[in-house]
Structures are given as C-alpha cells and as structure tokens.
Amino acid sequence: MASTHKRTWTNKAGTKKAAFEVRYFDETGAQRSKSFDRKREADDFAFHIQTGIREGRRITARGTITVLQVAEEFLGAAEARRRDRRRMGESHLRGTTSMVRNHILPSFGTRAISHLKWTEVDRWARALGAEKKLAPSTVKRVMHFFKVLFDFAIRRQYVSGNAVQEAMKDWRGVRVDPVRQFAIEDVRTLIETAALGFTNAHKRNIAMLRVVIQLAAFCGLRYGEIMGLRWEDVDVAARVLHVRHNLTAWDELKDPKTRAGLRDVPLPQAVANLFVDWQRHYVANDRGLVFRTPSGKQIAANGFHGTHWKPLLVRAGLAPKAGEPWLHFHALRHFAASMMIDGGLPVTDVASLLGHAKFDMTLQVYAHPIAGGHRRHEALERMTAAFSQPDFRIVSHEPAKALETKA
DNA sequence: TCTAAGAGGAACTCATGAGC
DNA sequence: GCTCATGAGTTCCTCTTAGA
Numbered sequence: 001m002a003s004t005h006k007r008t009w010t011n012k013a014g015t016k017k018a019a020f021e022v023r024y025f026d027e028t029g030a031q032r033s034k035s036f037d038r039k040r041e042a043d044d045f046a047f048h049i050q051t052g053i054r055e056g057r058r059i060t061a062r063g064t065i066t067v068l069q070v071a072e073e074f075l076g077a078a079e080a081r082r083r084d085r086r087r088m089g090e091s092h093l094r095g096t097t098s099m100v101r102n103h104i105l106p107s108f109g110t111r112a113i114s115h116l117k118w119t120e121v122d123r124w125a126r127a128l129g130a131e132k133k134l135a136p137s138t139v140k141r142v143m144h145f146f147k148v149l150f151d152f153a154i155r156r157q158y159v160s161g162n163a164v165q166e167a168m169k170d171w172r173g174v175r176v177d178p179v180r181q182f183a184i185e186d187v188r189t190l191i192e193t194a195a196l197g198f199t200n201a202h203k204r205n206i207a208m209l210r211v212v213i214q215l216a217a218f219c220g221l222r223y224g225e226i227m228g229l230r231w232e233d234v235d236v237a238a239r240v241l242h243v244r245h246n247l248t249a250w251d252e253l254k255d256p257k258t259r260a261g262l263r264d265v266p267l268p269q270a271v272a273n274l275f276v277d278w279q280r281h282y283v284a285n286d287r288g289l290v291f292r293t294p295s296g297k298q299i300a301a302n303g304f305h306g307t308h309w310k311p312l313l314v315r316a317g318l319a320p321k322a323g324e325p326w327l328h329f330h331a332l333r334h335f336a337a338s339m340m341i342d343g344g345l346p347v348t349d350v351a352s353l354l355g356h357a358k359f360d361m362t363l364q365v366y367a368h369p370i371a372g373g374h375r376r377h378e379a380l381e382r383m384t385a386a387f388s389q390p391d392f393r394i395v396s397h398e399p400a401k402a403l404e405t406k407a
Numbered sequence: 408t409c410t411a412a413g414a415g416g417a418a419c420t421c422a423t424g425a426g427c
Numbered sequence: 428g429c430t431c432a433t434g435a436g437t438t439c440c441t442c443t444t445a446g447a
Contacts, residue, residue, distance in 0.1 A: 092416050098435055138436060144414075205429090222439090224418065248418080293430070300431065301419065307429060309420095330419060330438080356440080 067116070068109040070153045071100050077152070099145040103128060113150070114159045118166035121146070125167060143168050182327060182335040186318055187217050193316035204281040208291060208299075209308050211274040215241075216329065219265045220336035220354050222246070223301055223329055228253055230288040236275055239267040243355065251298040253287060263355050305329065 078093050107124050128139045147164040154162060194210045215221045219241060228245035243263050245253045283292045291299055309329050313319055320326050340350045
C-alpha cells in the first residue's frame with residue numbers, strides 16, 4: 001500500500017516549505033518515504049509502487065543495480081535475439097550496441113538506474129547535440145535506445161519507472177533531415193561523366209558504374225537490391241528486372257522485408273544495353289550475382305562510395321560546396337520516384353515500382369519538386385491566362401447563380 | 408474516423424586505415 | 428589506386444498508436 005500526502009514545514013531560516021510525500025512499505029516490511037516537488041510526480045511514483053506490490057514485484061527504495069549491469073544483461077538478451085534470426089537482425093543489434101556503449105554508458109554506466117531522474121537525462125540529451133554535435137534526429141534515436149533499456153530494467157523489476165520517457169516528451173516532432181536532391185541536369189551530367197570514364201578507372205569499373213547508376217536513377221532500385229540482382233533476375237529480352245533479394249552488408253542474400261518489396265520493374269532499353277556491355281566483365285559466382293569484384297567478392301557499399309561514387313561526383317562537378325552535404329547514392333532513387341510522378345505515372349504504380357506497401361509513403365518521402373519553381377510558376381500562369389479568356393466558364397453552378405442574382 | 412507522429416527494425420552513408 | 432574491414436552516425440520504411 002502506498003499513500004500520497006502534502007507535507008509542509010518551516011526550515012531553520014524561517015522559510016515555509018512544501019512537498020508531496022509518498023509513504024509505502026518495501027519487501028522487508030520496513031516503512032519508506034520519498035518526496036517530490038510536484039503532486040503528479042508523487043502520484044506516478046505511488047502508482048508504480050502500488051502496481052509493483054499488486055504484481056508481487058520486489059520494491060526497493062534504494063536500488064543498487066547500475067546502468068552498466070542492466071546494459072550488459074540487455075545486450076546479452078539482444079545477442080540471443082540476433083541468434084534467433086527471425087527476431088533481430090545483425091544491423092539492429094550493431095546499432096543498439098553502438099548507441100549504448102558510445103553514448104549511454106560513458107555518462108550513466110556507474111549510476112544506479114533507479115536513482116536517475118528525467119532532468120538528468122534531459123541535460124545529457126541536450127549535451128549530446130551541443131557538445132558531441134549529433135544531429136537532433138540521432139539524439140532522439142539514442143534516447144529511444146535508452147528508453148528501451150529502461151523498459152527492459154522495468155520488466156526485470158530493477159526499477160519501477162522510466163526516467164527517459166518523460167525526457168523524450170521535449171523531443172517530439174524532431175524529424176530526420178531530408179537528403180539533398182538531384183536536379184535533372186545533375187543526373188544528366190552524372191550519367192555523361194560516368195560514360196566518359198575518369199581517373200585511371202578500369203574499363204570494368206566504368207561499365208559497372210554506368211549500369212549501377214542508371215538502375216538507381218531510372219528504375220529506382222536501392223543499393224542493396226542492385227547488388228542482390230542475379231543474372232536469372234535480369235530478363236534483357238523482355239526488358240524486365242525481377243527484384244527478389246537484397247544483399248546485406250554481410251554478403252547475405254535476404255528476402256525483402258515485405259511482400260511489396262518483391263516486384264518486377266521495367267528495364268529501359270538503354271539500361272538493358274548497359275547490362276549486355278557489363279556481361280563481358282561478369283565474374284562467375286555460386287549465387288549468380290551480377291555485380292561482384294574481380295575476385296568474386298561483394299562490392300561493399302562503403303568501398304563503392306569511396307572508390308566510385310565520390311570521385312564521380314567530383315568529376316561531374318557535383319561535389320558539395322562549403323557546408324553542404326554530399327549527394328547520396330540513394331538520392332538517385334528519390335530522383336527516379338520524382339521523375340515517375342512528374343512523368344504522369346499514377347502514384348499507385350510508382351509505389352509498386354519502388355516496392356512500397358502504401359502509396360502515401362511514396363508521396364511523403366519521394367515526391368520532390370524536382371523541376372524547380374519555374375514549373376509551378378508556368379502552371380499558375382496557364383491557369384490565369386485561361387481565366388482571362390472571354391469564353392472561360394466556372395464548372396460549379398453555385399457561384400454562377402450568385403453572380404446572376406447580383407446582376 | 409482519420410491522420411500525424413511515434414516506435415521499431417533495417418539499410419545506407421561516411422570515415423579511417425591496412426594490405427595488395 | 429583499389430579492395431576490404433571495422434566502427435559509427437544517419438536515413439529509410441512500415442506498422443502502430445494517440446489524439447484531434
């Protein structure tokens with residue numbers, strides 16, 4: 001049983017003080033109390049105590065288990081989930097471990113988890129942005145992992161409340177920064193530059209780069225999907241790509257996350273021709289994967305980025321100006337989506353070609369105004385010009401009636 | 408009931424350094 | 428110069444939930 005009441009007293013200096021006190025009995029039967037400045041905080045604490053007693057949980061006033069101890073248990077459980085491949089992937093475990101070890105433990109590792117207050121978490125989160133220069137969306141991400149860690153501790157009955165949840169309220173509405181977009185002219189320059197070849201790049205690399213870029217820019221494939229293509233998925237004669245797999249960073253061929261990811265994408269003739277060109281450089285491998293290194297290994301995304309992508313951007317004059325981010329390879333997929341929408345393809349078709357389960361996702365993330373403001377300007381000009389024509393009629397009858405009455 | 412935002416999982420980008 | 432490995436940070440994508 002826990003009870004809450006307001007307590008007032010006068011300190012030695014003669015100042016009147018007030019606090020909300022929660023009184024309860026711990027698992028040894030000893031009476032305990034804890035004071036809060038606000039009634040709501042006291043009520044929350046009392047609720048957790050009550051719930052704990054009702055469910056038979058161990059209630060301790062001064063928990064001694066540290067954040068480090070909880071984190072080790074938490075990461076151990078995560079590793080077990082990773083081993084059961086259906087429950088957690090390699091990349092998610094890696095991300096979780098990275099956030100916990102790099103950001104949470106250095107600040108809170110030695111602290112008793114039950115003693116942490118949301119105000120401390122709030123200060124720490126703000127410092128991650130101000131001092132460590134993390135993007136707001138990343139800070140929010142780190143806090144999310146900390147909250148999950150806390151939830152784990154609650155399930156294990158190490159702590160009764162989640163100090164991170166309260167601190168996270170201030171981070172609502174923080175969204176990821178949109179990636180920098182390609183203009184039509186940029187993509188044209190990029191493709192022309194790739195075709196010319198540059199530096200001392202081998203002909204094999206030039207051929208590979210050309211087809212990979214056009215697959216992203218015109219067919220909207222993700223990097224992992226491109227690298228996961230097998231020759232049996234490429235039907236040059238029928239000009240269709242069967243997107244069936246994704247190649248992970250660990251060189252594993254995985255099925256798409258959802259059924260929508262399985263799709264057939266039309267292959268433009270120009271891109272089909274590039275496939276024929278690339279076939280001369282194909283390195284046989286047991287899975288029949290189209291794109292491999294000369295030694296038959298995976299073309300890792302990081303290697304592709306540093307060796308091919310960035311040098312191509314520089315050569316094409318698309319290197320970022322001071323303060324600008326680099327253009328991402330993934331931005332080509334954004335470009336493809338925008339071009340499809342701009343070209344008049346129904347958004348449901350675009351979503352299907354991109355492998356999206358819902359078309360609102362397509363509009364939300366990929367429908368960028370790629371052609372710039374002048375297209376909108378022209379559209380409004382056409383509307384105004386049509387309005388000024390003497391034979392112009394408004395389709396709806398209601399306003400027309402109103403005008404007649406007035407006349 | 409509808410829609411925006413959150414939660415959670417996974418993929419992508421980026422930096423660095425070693426070996427060939 | 429290219430390839431590869433590793434670690435860290437950022438963004439994408441879908442499903443769920445809160446609240447207008």
